[in-house]
Amino acid sequence: MELKIYTKKREEIIDLTSKIKDIIKKTKIKEGLCVIYVPHATAAVTINENYDPAVCEDFLEALKKIAPKGIWKHDKIDENGDAHIKAAIIGPSEVIPIKNSQILLGKWQGVMFCEFDGPRERRIIINVE
Amino acid sequence: MELKIYTKKREEIIDLTSKIKDIIKKTKIKEGLCVIYVPHATAAVTINENYDPAVCEDFLEALKKIAPKGIWKHDKIDENGDAHIKAAIIGPSEVIPIKNSQILLGKWQGVMFCEFDGPRERRIIINVE
Amino acid sequence: MELKIYTKKREEIIDLTSKIKDIIKKTKIKEGLCVIYVPHATAAVTINENYDPAVCEDFLEALKKIAPKGIWKHDKIDENGDAHIKAAIIGPSEVIPIKNSQILLGKWQGVMFCEFDGPRERRIIINVE
Numbered sequence: 001m002e003l004k005i006y007t008k009k010r011e012e013i014i015d016l017t018s019k020i021k022d023i024i025k026k027t028k029i030k031e032g033l034c035v036i037y038v039p040h041a042t043a044a045v046t047i048n049e050n051y052d053p054a055v056c057e058d059f060l061e062a063l064k065k066i067a068p069k070g071i072w073k074h075d076k077i078d079e080n081g082d083a084h085i086k087a088a089i090i091g092p093s094e095v096i097p098i099k100n101s102q103i104l105l106g107k108w109q110g111v112m113f114c115e116f117d118g119p120r121e122r123r124i125i126i127n128v129e
Numbered sequence: 130m131e132l133k134i135y136t137k138k139r140e141e142i143i144d145l146t147s148k149i150k151d152i153i154k155k156t157k158i159k160e161g162l163c164v165i166y167v168p169h170a171t172a173a174v175t176i177n178e179n180y181d182p183a184v185c186e187d188f189l190e191a192l193k194k195i196a197p198k199g200i201w202k203h204d205k206i207d208e209n210g211d212a213h214i215k216a217a218i219i220g221p222s223e224v225i226p227i228k229n230s231q232i233l234l235g236k237w238q239g240v241m242f243c244e245f246d247g248p249r250e251r252r253i254i255i256n257v258e
Numbered sequence: 259m260e261l262k263i264y265t266k267k268r269e270e271i272i273d274l275t276s277k278i279k280d281i282i283k284k285t286k287i288k289e290g291l292c293v294i295y296v297p298h299a300t301a302a303v304t305i306n307e308n309y310d311p312a313v314c315e316d317f318l319e320a321l322k323k324i325a326p327k328g329i330w331k332h333d334k335i336d337e338n339g340d341a342h343i344k345a346a347i348i349g350p351s352e353v354i355p356i357k358n359s360q361i362l363l364g365k366w367q368g369v370m371f372c373e374f375d376g377p378r379e380r381r382i383i384i385n386v387e
Binding site: 032033046047049052054055058059061062065066089090091094095096097104105106108109112 | 168203206213216220
């Protein structure tokens with residue numbers, strides 16, 4: 001299964017949790033694994049609190065200190081060297097167990113798509129098995 | 130299967146390797162995958178050397194430079210903004226292949242629970258299939 | 259299945275994409291998951307662009323700022339404290355869905371082995387199921 005999303009800013013965190021729960025409900029799977037995979041080299045997926053929006057702003061701010069914009073060799077070609085570094089550190093996938101037809105996210109955990117070089121159309125692959 | 134642990138400090142690394150090996154032995158699975166999943170937004174799991182304790186101290190020190198305590202927007206609500214950033218960077222899961230009834234950890238690799246906002250009671254989900 | 263590689267420098271990124279695609283072709287698997295696992299505590303695997311070599315150089319440079327060489331407690335024993343930190347942050351595994359006998363890497367994504375303490379002989383476990 002695949003989700004398509006349209007990001008609106010250069011950097012943006014988008015909560016995918018409810019969409020993923022809907023997909024798992026439709027598959028009628030009872031036990032197994034849910035893999036969320038982002039097939040892009042300047043985006044990623046992470047798991048974090050989705051209640052206070054400041055958590056995601058802090059996260060983007062911390063990554064900005066690790067990889068500030070505009071100082072990388074790859075910027076000569078694409079101006080998105082920072083986005084590649086952030087994507088590689090956070091990674092393109094998350095793996096979450098499913099039990100009793102439920103994804104085992106903790107109470108404060110949400111699945112968050114990370115845009116590092118938007119705005120763009122992005123795909124998210126959801127593999128349940 | 131689920132492990133319950135009680136962390137004792139705000140930041141702490143706890144080696145889960147022997148407990149995970151015991152669980153795999155009990156399942157009698159021969160080939161497959163072991164997924165370790167932490168359902169918390171201020172804790173994580175990583176894989177690292179478990180022989181010299183300085184390796185884990187260095188790891189926590191490096192994360193402290195990435196996300197120092199007390200400078201984040203979320204701190205106004207919870208005083209654990211740094212813990213959320215660390216948890217999102219390290220991630221809540223590890224996936225390790227199983228072969229000949231053995232988890233394929235390297236000689237110097239251990240599965241390490243990372244507490245970033247303790248002391249707390251924490252759960253760790255072990256999925257073997 | 260297992261790959262063996264010989265790294266040539268202390269820090270080096272090696273593109274494994276074509277080797278992994280060959281392995282998946284040989285298994286004749288149609289749908290499932292490909293897990294790439296590095297059983298070493300001073301190496302890792304990441305996914306990033308593999309077209310412009312500057313992307314990987316930038317990535318190593320950013321990690322060097324997170325964990326500079328020579329300032330860690332573990333250096334007294336092994337002089338590779340920085341390599342352990344980098345390996346734990348990037349992580350030893352990647353999980354990629356397979357569909358229609360194809361690994362679902364994005365157009366600009368490659369599977370990259372990360373050597374942080376070479377030169378060494380290194381193993382990479384490829385689990386397809």
